[in-house]
Amino acid sequence: MKKNIGAFFIFAFLFTCSKYPLLSELYNTRMQLVLKGTYESNDPYNWNTNIYLDDNLGSYSPSAISSLVAMSDVSLYIDIADVRLAVGSGKPTNTTPAEYYTTITKDRHVLCSSNTTPWKYSMLTCADQNGDQGYADFFSTGFTFPSASDVPVIPLDSKGNQRIGLDGKPATAYNELDIFFRKLTMSPAILYDTANPGGVAQTTQFDNRVVNGINLMDSGIVQFNQSDDPKTATPLMFPLNRTDLSLKIPDGNDAYVLEVRIFLKNLLMKHVLVNGSSYTTFVGPSDWKANHNGSSQMGGNLVFTARIYDPANVGSITINDAEALNTAFKSYYAAVPAGSSFNGSDIPLTASSRIVSGTGTTGTIKNLPPGDYDIYKTCDNTLLTPSGASAAGNYDGFPETAKSCTTKTTVTAGNTTTIASGSISCVCP
């Protein structure tokens, strides 16, 4: 009997040698977290020459308030603390953030339009993290945010139990994604008052240095309040979040991409803050959704979406379109899962720019998981917010008009589905 027990332990040792690479599983990250500052999921447009102007600027003097701002004069300094996932039920007040959120990033990261201040001081974190390169990537192909290697496939709580979703059942997908901005600094910001009728540049701190601009997170501008009513002030939009996503992490060992698109590129607008007889112009997201009229509170205008795909299992749709590109406003091709409602008041799952091709345009929407998609054309030819005297030709940068092009276009992995020119008739109004 004793011999048998000894033999049992020896065999148990030999045959229970782990099937899994236990440490390598922790070290290797499957997730590639890609942040994009664009409406398009691939092939974004270049920056506009000038940023948009708020429609109320012309009613203030001096006239410099309503002057155009060239994109080449605009600087953005973005400091992202972390990105988190959650089931979307809302954080109960009796739990800690660690118990509710699954944090998927290791460290904060900065994106800087330049690694030096206007006075040529080096910004250390920007320089360390190649903030200028990250900034360029963020607004083109996507910035890969260093992600944690240990994101649970299904939402787990801190004790390792499966979380309960909104429907009361164990959750299998993450519905909530939160982006915690530490700073969102944009320049130029110019103060005009009786002492400075010619305007004086406003400065703020970023990365322990003085830079031009104002930080939209702490300037008193409730820029990121995501309520539909911009006047419901507290708190600041911190984090920027959505709870209606259905992010399902694929099981297995394959790498996957979590693509997060925050629409900032070609949505920037010059606004003014009115404080008695002093006026401060600043750069912020367009007030396409919640109108801004000089007050210190504005919000609801920053939108994002997120999706997960397996880069080894995607296809593309190429659209050929007879409609010529109207360069007065932006228009895009968008693809959303077949049957899902899409009305243009949010940003679509995927989108691409329209490229002039002959008399019409073409565009390819890439990285689509196999399935059926509805194709839309989205056009920025309406000003959704109440409009006064428009200083910028009635455009706000956000393509609110969605015209259906085709339905149920099938995508298969590794292939490009082509929609022939003439077979669609979606024309921007």
Add this chain to the structure above:
Amino acid sequence: MRRVVPVFFFLLFIASPVFSQYEEKDFRLQPVLGLWFGPIAAVPGTELSTIFNTSLSAGFFARLNIPSDNFLMETGIFYSQLNSDLNAKLLTLPAYMAAVYKLPVDFALSFYFKGGAGMGFFQNQPENHGGFLPVFFGGFETSFPAGKFINIGVRFDYFMIYETWMNPPTNTSNVKMVNGHIFNVGIMANFNTNP
């Protein structure tokens, strides 16, 4: 001359061990049982150190003397839960056997150098995969007697968790197989069971 020879043999005879006061004891087993606890961390600069924070560990060991002046045998086990800032956790439960070399110096402190190998049970979170992996062990210990039964000391252990013998998961690219390198420092109490 003829008398000298028997006297010489007589002297030789009485000088033999049979008549001497022979103080040396027979070899006698002197097992030592010990407990220790202290901080544990991944070796700085290694892959695991990018994941885990320092945490606590505690262990138990048993040491036997063998018929040798300087060498002993040790076997031990310890438990720890390595935690990270985010979601990763690693339950570690390695068991080892080691040869111990006692530094032959006549000093109040004893110095021991150890080397050995064993198997460890590990369970990772959030994957929640568990299993045994081979471990290699090296250690240093210094202790002093605090009375007849108890020795007090500190120990420094290093464990290499060997994983690169495994094949990387199939249909995956860019997976880097890594070994674990962890070390702990512990204060300990040894109990001489047969002093």
